Amino acid sequence: MQASRSGKLNxxxxxxxxxxxxxxxxxxxKAAKQSLSERGRFVVALSxxxxxxxxxxxxxxxxxxxxxxxxxxxxxLGDERCVSHDSPxxxxxxxxxxxxDRVSLAEANIFATERQDSDPEFAAADYERRIRSFxxxxxxxxxxxxLIFLGLxxxxxxxxxxxxxxxxxxxxxxxxxxxxxxxxxFRLTFTFxxxxxxxxxxxxxxxxxxxxxxxxxxxxxENDGKRYPAARVRPHDGRVDWFIDRDAAANLNL
Ligand code: 6PG
Numbered sequence: 001m002q003a004s005r006s007g008k009l010n011x012x013x014x015x016x017x018x019x020x021x022x023x024x025x026x027x028x029x030k031a032a033k034q035s036l037s038e039r040g041r042f043v044v045a046l047s048x049x050x051x052x053x054x055x056x057x058x059x060x061x062x063x064x065x066x067x068x069x070x071x072x073x074x075x076x077l078g079d080e081r082c083v084s085h086d087s088p089x090x091x092x093x094x095x096x097x098x099x100x101d102r103v104s105l106a107e108a109n110i111f112a113t114e115r116q117d118s119d120p121e122f123a124a125a126d127y128e129r130r131i132r133s134f135x136x137x138x139x140x141x142x143x144x145x146x147l148i149f150l151g152l153x154x155x156x157x158x159x160x161x162x163x164x165x166x167x168x169x170x171x172x173x174x175x176x177x178x179x180x181x182x183x184x185x186f187r188l189t190f191t192f193x194x195x196x197x198x199x200x201x202x203x204x205x206x207x208x209x210x211x212x213x214x215x216x217x218x219x220x221x222e223n224d225g226k227r228y229p230a231a232r233v234r235p236h237d238g239r240v241d242w243f244i245d246r247d248a249a250a251n252l253n254l
Contacts, residue, residue: 002254008234009221011242013254017054017206020243024204025058027241028147031200032068035146042069043134045078045190047149047159048091051204055149056098070104076111076131078148079160079189082177084117113188120177120186127188128175142197143174150195152205154213155182156220156228160189167191168229192232201233201240210248218252 014020035042116123167178225232
């Protein structure tokens with residue numbers, strides 16, 4: 001593994017997606033231990049899509065399945081498609097089959113969205129209400145997640161914050177029902193205020209299909225993320241890591 005920094009961004013380059021997953025699982029375990037010792041709980045937001053599945057499956061087997069205190073671990077979704085939870089498109093279903101069903105995580109520790117397939121606006125407001133209640137937030141306060149996983153889309157989106165979509169400028173809500181032109185559908189997503197209030201954000205970026213967007217997002221980070229949403233992930237009091245494999249980093253001279 002090679003490490004380098006670009007601004008406040010820590011980039012770790014991995015020889016393969018398997019090496020990346022192993023290190024991400026170790027980081028998860030360490031963050032869990034630290035959060036539990038400092039705050040008595042570990043609060044995580046998962047990303048969806050294809051890349052993170054391998055990590056969730058790795059966490060579901062030893063040593064992580066037995067070494068992590070799942071009873072004090074609380075799982076949220078950083079974004080969700082507006083489909084039913086039994087749809088193959090559902091991020092919740094992916095996390096449930098890859099991880100939730102395979103470790104001793106109580107249902108009360110898992111915060112899935114509700115009615116996202118029938119009423120996106122209700123689902124976003126309801127999820128926000130449950131986040132506010134979980135963190136006991138007062139008016140104007142933001143939740144502070146211990147760890148938020150994110151991915152990077154080939155168009156530079158992250159979570160369901162897509163280029164030119166309305167949620168990019170949402171500064172009040174915690175969760176937005178964001179209409180995505182390219183899919184002609186809504187998606188639920190954490191907004192930047194939530195993501196950038198996190199203690200730690202970890203991007204998992206693998207595959208050749210990301211080789212072009214990776215350098216563009218890094219460059220855009222230097223330009224305050226005017227172009228690509230992923231470039232605007234800059235926790236004001238937290239760490240952001242990119243775990244990237246060789247294929248996705250092909251155009252970087254790391
Ligand atoms: C989703 C994700 C999305 C994802 C990127 C990258 O709901 O699809 O949250 O933001 O992280 O699209 O997806 P891959 O990692 O599968 O390429």
